[in-house]
Amino acid sequence: MTPIRFAVALAAGIALPLSAASADEGMWTFDAFPSAKVKAAYGFAPDQAWLDRVRLSSLRLTGGCSSSLVSGQGLVLTNHHCVRDCAQQISTGTADYIAGGFLAATLADERKCAGQQAEIVTAITDTTARVQKAIGTLTGAALAKARDGEVAAIEKEGCTDPATERCQVVTLFGGGQYKLYHYRKYTDVRLVYAPEADAAFFGGDPDNFNFPRYDLDAAFLRLYENGKPVATPAHLTWAARAPKEGELVFITGNPGSTQRLLTQAQMAFQRDVSLPALELYLSEMRGRLISAMAGDPEKTRTGQDLLFGIENSYKARYGQWQALLDPGFAGKLAQTEAELRAKVAADPATAQKIGDPWTDLAKLMVGYRDIYKPYNWLELRAGGFSDLYGDARAIVRAAQERAKPNAERLPEYQDSKLALLEKQLTDDKPVYPWLEEISIAYWLSKTREALTTDAPPVKALLGKESPEQVAHRLVTGTKLGDPKVRAALFSGGLAAVQASDDPLIRYVLAHDGDARAIKDRYRFEIEAPVTAAQSKLATARFAAFGTDLYPDATFTLRLSYGAVKGWTYQGVTVKPTTVFAGMYERATGADPFKLPPKVLAAEGRIDKTKVVDFTSDNDIIGGNSGSPILDAKGAVIGAVFDGNIHSLGGNFGFDGTLNRSVSVSTVAVEEALTKIYPAPRLLAELHAK
């Protein structure tokens, strides 16, 4: 299970400030950083050498997080919650590394994280002209196929060594730009250090997205190649010093997705259709997990990572939804749209060129509503949270798609995607049958509820069985828990898949057609024309505001700037830093305010005046988890692990007066590595010149 702080959403494009006051707004690409603007505001701006060094020290983690190199031996700083799944995977009934924490005494004790890959951006190339030429004047299915085919070709041509390179074409500005990101990738990533979850996530879900916080949400990984640590001469300097209120700070990382360019109609779709559906889906599953785990230590151990992910996602999306329901916030977004429309109306050339994409999108959202229920339940949620169902579907679809020419495949099965897919499918990871069953049964049950008993796809999925019976039959019968079986089916292709008598493979073979059919309707009837309309909106924005804009987040490397600062809301001022004293005061001994024994034992040794967590007004979002927060010199002073509750509306618009990032300080990490979890080996490495 991966951190699900973000999910790639419908729209991408460019963003506008909600108000002129949002001085520190923006998730800037490294090839278009607004140095002059930063210089004007703060009297300092990074030069190209600074940018290059920071870029080459920043890693994307394919599980959905960000991180940074902090030593010459491939040591990587990230969040605890970004390695939770790894700690989960390497745990057993007798060694629970989520509850107890993990610290490798020597290199030999560092443990591989299944499915994890780290990626460094080595080049960014503009391929806009090539993709736009392929699209030409096409629409609908033809547009989608031409675009996806050209992207497949660019990605394939861009990388020569699939073992160490990854190529990815990123759509920016809603189709206004297509850029090829070239990565150096590392497929052997190992866990070095993770504190106990009760220390890293002190305050648990109730305190998540809130502040003051006292979380030691930091962890270390290490890059390996050929069984040895990777030499990383380009890395950041570790500066274990407290942040200063007001000081300029930078955050580099991979914000997952923002949707600041949605039209009013698209936002209404999210507010009224997709966000409510998602929240209800997560909510009942959360309840099912909580009760299933209660009083059962082994289920508590094996289910905790999924529960964490669901609760985190639920709260993040709840904040987004509430932002759209807030009359004040929504009013500002409406005003932004009205201003752009007025500018276009006053510019006949642009108006003539783009037509009325707002009305086009409103009509498309009507169509999207019509297909959303089957699309959501048969395609987006297929298998629920079941890993094995997801694996089975990927194996079946990969086999079907690889039988086609590269340019004609579903994008996720193009040649450039297969290396990571194969790694994720074939890495060894534990399987928890009870979680698999509960997930599949839940999905089938909710699908029947939404589509009704008599809907043909529901009748096909269930036949004469109940959701629980189907789930039990599939999970007890499948052999896909064995990575060798998955690997054999993946490499065996369509012939192996069709010959398989694995019940899960056979189930997907029998029923995935309904999902693919509705997926195609979405791709051709909704996604393709939405992209076309958004591309026109990008044209409108470039015409109205020039090109000095940043694109919506796309889980690619961005740099944001800002200052260490708190905020004031409804008359209450929140200070930007917390110290260890507050952590001990907040502890009640009862979950989730229970400090682990090692933290309690260290109380007398800890310097309680030292900073634990701090806030800044950098513009970030889910996917930035694990990002380094840097001072003007480019030294690391913390790791970003959260945003405050106001930042959740940042998906749709940035409010510089309230939105804050939340980081754990390097001071706190050092204090912990010195006095709570003594780690001289790590400290020496961090301090090495």
Next chain:
Amino acid sequence: MTPIRFAVALAAGIALPLSAASADEGMWTFDAFPSAKVKAAYGFAPDQAWLDRVRLSSLRLTGGCSSSLVSGQGLVLTNHHCVRDCAQQISTGTADYIAGGFLAATLADERKCAGQQAEIVTAITDTTARVQKAIGTLTGAALAKARDGEVAAIEKEGCTDPATERCQVVTLFGGGQYKLYHYRKYTDVRLVYAPEADAAFFGGDPDNFNFPRYDLDAAFLRLYENGKPVATPAHLTWAARAPKEGELVFITGNPGSTQRLLTQAQMAFQRDVSLPALELYLSEMRGRLISAMAGDPEKTRTGQDLLFGIENSYKARYGQWQALLDPGFAGKLAQTEAELRAKVAADPATAQKIGDPWTDLAKLMVGYRDIYKPYNWLELRAGGFSDLYGDARAIVRAAQERAKPNAERLPEYQDSKLALLEKQLTDDKPVYPWLEEISIAYWLSKTREALTTDAPPVKALLGKESPEQVAHRLVTGTKLGDPKVRAALFSGGLAAVQASDDPLIRYVLAHDGDARAIKDRYRFEIEAPVTAAQSKLATARFAAFGTDLYPDATFTLRLSYGAVKGWTYQGVTVKPTTVFAGMYERATGADPFKLPPKVLAAEGRIDKTKVVDFTSDNDIIGGNSGSPILDAKGAVIGAVFDGNIHSLGGNFGFDGTLNRSVSVSTVAVEEALTKIYPAPRLLAELHAK
């Protein structure tokens, strides 16, 4: 636990058709039935004798349902789902009457239902002038107190024998009318017959609010007094004949609540605030119950009634919410408001008199949003689904309120309310500690999530404990499961309560102040001015449309008329009747499409051409469950148990082309009592002349 198909909501008033086509719209009071209109449409209208006989044969069940007298010995027809809680209460680990059904072989085998009371309307008196005079020109808290005091006095004066009478002032037309309903009440109600839940609720939650249906959702109760069946010479005739498509039918019963008069601002509050909050609340609790019950037969037995109630409520409210989110439906509601505003604008006298209640209500909804979170969590949801917490709070509040003069109490503790409250508190009923714990822990957990860890009421509720620890301590320590303990505390009043060392009583004493404070803010800052504004809207409607209108539903006796008919939606036509053949065809053997053994065993004997369930276009809503459906002669041809999915929007507006009631036919009940659950005693009683 009671059927929660309805809950009393903020607004009450009068309703307008969504369109002129809604010929059969209306939940009419018995003192203002539109006989001329029915005569014009159907060529028949009930005369006063017909109305009187039907009224005196119609019973309100205080658990939240409707029912009717169908013999001279107090035999009462209602739904199975209206006696589910009774079947639950009388069950034990070795006799599960929900799973296995219940049939009393003799009178002596009939079993008392705890908390259940049946009520027949014996008189309706207009007390509008008296209440309006008391209100005068008061506002806010003064208005609420004056109104509630006068109501208390009227109710107390209206009934002389608290053992057999109940008096209740009902607010109709949003304060346009106050009427005193006088009831003959029966406090000893016993279970006679209930089929298995798998037969009564065949298709379960997936088929709930859908059609075709095949549910034997009928049951019988009997009224007792002094240990003997009550003689009921006034009763309905049992007509075991199939409904005819197009025939005129009437439904008499107690629709719980409609909100057809809400302004756009009030509907937006429901759509954006209260309905989402409720659905998320029910959703996670549903998940918690499902997992807690899975694989545990005793928890499955003891939790099934609550789960049924939650799922039913979730689906009903989901339908309401979706109706408000449906652009077409919402557009019609907006148009209705615009039309009324235009009429008022064209009528200076009325405009002068009422001012602008729409804007008043919009401002009030802003204030309501501001207090909704604490009001919802501290007051509306206090204790979650815990019976014992509810009992403890009622005991504490009753003691506190009874120390005040009748006119100054919270309305629910006025003298006229105490008899039923005492019965509900002191009747013997089983307590399931695991359900109590899960409910209280859930409530505390969600309250902390919503109000945040640092909110003073949350700190007070939890102290240094977790939600689970508090719940466990209270439930294991309390003695309130013993009805004698509850009775002693109730009768002992404030002294007894304050001297109690019961942990649940002490917990409520310690923390209920926060709940009462926010409740008062709601009563005085929101509810009272909302009522004042709605009363102005009633004036506007009377001026615009005359007084030939029906009031919103208030869980008081109403009569609706219509025809047996199906409907057509998105090109699909649904027939109005189903037959036994379809039931056997739909059975899969897997829950919830598993027919019980007796039904399966009877398959060869059953006449499969006989009607099971049928639909009609009568205007009904939750609370009508158990209502008799009558032919023109006033004979019973079925019992209403559901509405179709379209009827859920009926909370806000009636659409005669799609809204349908769903009833189980008397034919099906007789077939079952003859061939599945042979009950010659009952059949003879039903057929007695």
